[in-house]
Amino acid sequence: MSKKISRRQILGIGAAAIAGGALWAKEGQAKTHSGSAPYQSAAAQPKSQGGRSYWETTYSGGPVNVKPLPPGLPAKDYKPVVVPNGVALPFKIVDGVKIFHLIAEEVEHAFDSGLRAKCWGYNGRVNSTVIEAVEGERIRIYVTNRLPVATSVHWHGLYLPNGMDGVGGLTQPYIKAGETVKYEWTLRQHGTFMFHSHHDEMTQMGMGLIGMFVVHPRSPSSDYHVDRDFSLMISEWSIEAGTSRPNTLEMNDFNVLTINGKAFPSTAPLVCKTGDKVRIRLGNLGATDHHPMHIHGHHFRITATDGEDIPLSAQWPETTVLVAVGQTRTVEFIADAPGDWAFHCHMTHHVMNQMGHEFPNMVGMKPGDLDEKLRPLLPAYMTMGHTGMDMGKMAEVMPYPRNTISMKGATGPFGDYISMGGLFTIVKVRDRLKSYDQDPGWYEHPPGTVALKPNDADLSRDGIAVNERGGHSGKSMKH
Ligand SMILES: [Cu+2]
Secondary structure, eight states: OOOOOOHHHHHHHHHHHHTTTHHHHHTTOOSSOOTTSBOOOGGGSOSEETTEETTSSOGGGSOTTOBOOOOOOBTTTBOOOBOTTOEEOOOEEETTEEEEEEEEEEEEEEEETTEEEEEEEETTBSSOEEEEEETTOEEEEEEEEOSSSOBOEEEETOOOOGGGSOOBTTTBOOBOTTOEEEEEEEOOOOEEEEEEEOSSHHHHHHTTOEEEEEEEOSSOOGGGOOSEEEEEEEEEEOOOTTOOSOOTTOSSOOOEEEETTBOBTSSOOEEEETTEEEEEEEEEOOSSOOEEEEESSOOEEEEEESSOBOOGGGOEEESEEEEOTTEEEEEEEEEOSOEEEEEEESSGGGGSSSOOSOSOOOTTOOOTTHHHHHTTTOTTOOOOSBTBSOOTTHHHHSOOOSSOOTTOOEEOTTSSEEOOOBSEEEEEEESSOSOTTSOOOSOOOOTTOSOOOOOHHHHHHHTBOTTSTTSBOSSOOOO
């Protein structure tokens, strides 16, 4: 047993000493701080001591055999996360250890009602199986490989014995096809983490072997409580129109962008009640692209990364948070504005479904009778893009191959088409809700609060001449 004590533990001991040694005495632990000292949650530890930074040694270097705390239970020890279009992995408890069984397998996955593909996933789901646990508890995760190839599972951001780290070939032998491997360690931290295949990553993560790993704090402060705690995993895919296998060789031109494995309009809305405190945990394990996720009508604070919680004094107010590949970002806000608020990636090509990018640039061109002239040579020819790429509902009835959602969006509350897809969802904030688990439909705007055409009285009062160049009548602008 190692006698080495990490700085974190030393600080913890210091805090306990300041508090009259109550913590340690209460647990009935020996005064020698051996490796079997009970796990102490971060909340009990000071962030600095004697004016010195706490960054001098890593947190992850502590003894690996700390005595675990009892397993945390939903409702009693934590409020479970909400996984839109997904689920938390079930568990059982055996002799004080929380047991999970993760199964890597092929999944016939629906990205949307119009697009299915053969992917790889965990426990019958793609990107949307979440492991949820509690700081201080011991977990044992059996991974069964039902894929035709070898795999491994890496636990991204988590402190664990090196041999549990899941890098195929480096820290463990592969989990060969048909085999089951056991991972086991005690959780010494809390936060938003991830898990993913760490063998032939390009293929296996690209096929869908990724998930979120949420660890709730032990005895959290009241600040931790939220009314809605959402977990969203972002990824990107290359699926050529008419095919049903992701092309994991693609490096740049991804055409299906997903949240928990779904492309808008199939992304389930984030349903909130007016005034709710909301947390959104975002993870990105796509191949290449970073995603600036933007919220409308609110601002949030970035409260944690996959490193640690961010102290209140350092939290950054934002309306857009960049979630780079291999990062988690946790944001919190008060959903105090009723409405249907877009929450989406701000990269414009990431809110389009299955659009090709090999068109000639036609914007502003007047095609005239070009289509008729070309059809004898190219029977399927249709000039596209001369008015932009807003095809409206046409996108759903175009003569594409089957199993395609090219430029698909959704018909909105005004009958017009929402020309968005991919990394787009809606935060639906309502004064009254039947249930959080039910889509409340479109927002009913109070009278006079929707951008509509002005009436003649508006135009005349404000001196707006819509038919004149420059947009103003002869009157001077009012200030
Ligand atoms: Cu993006």
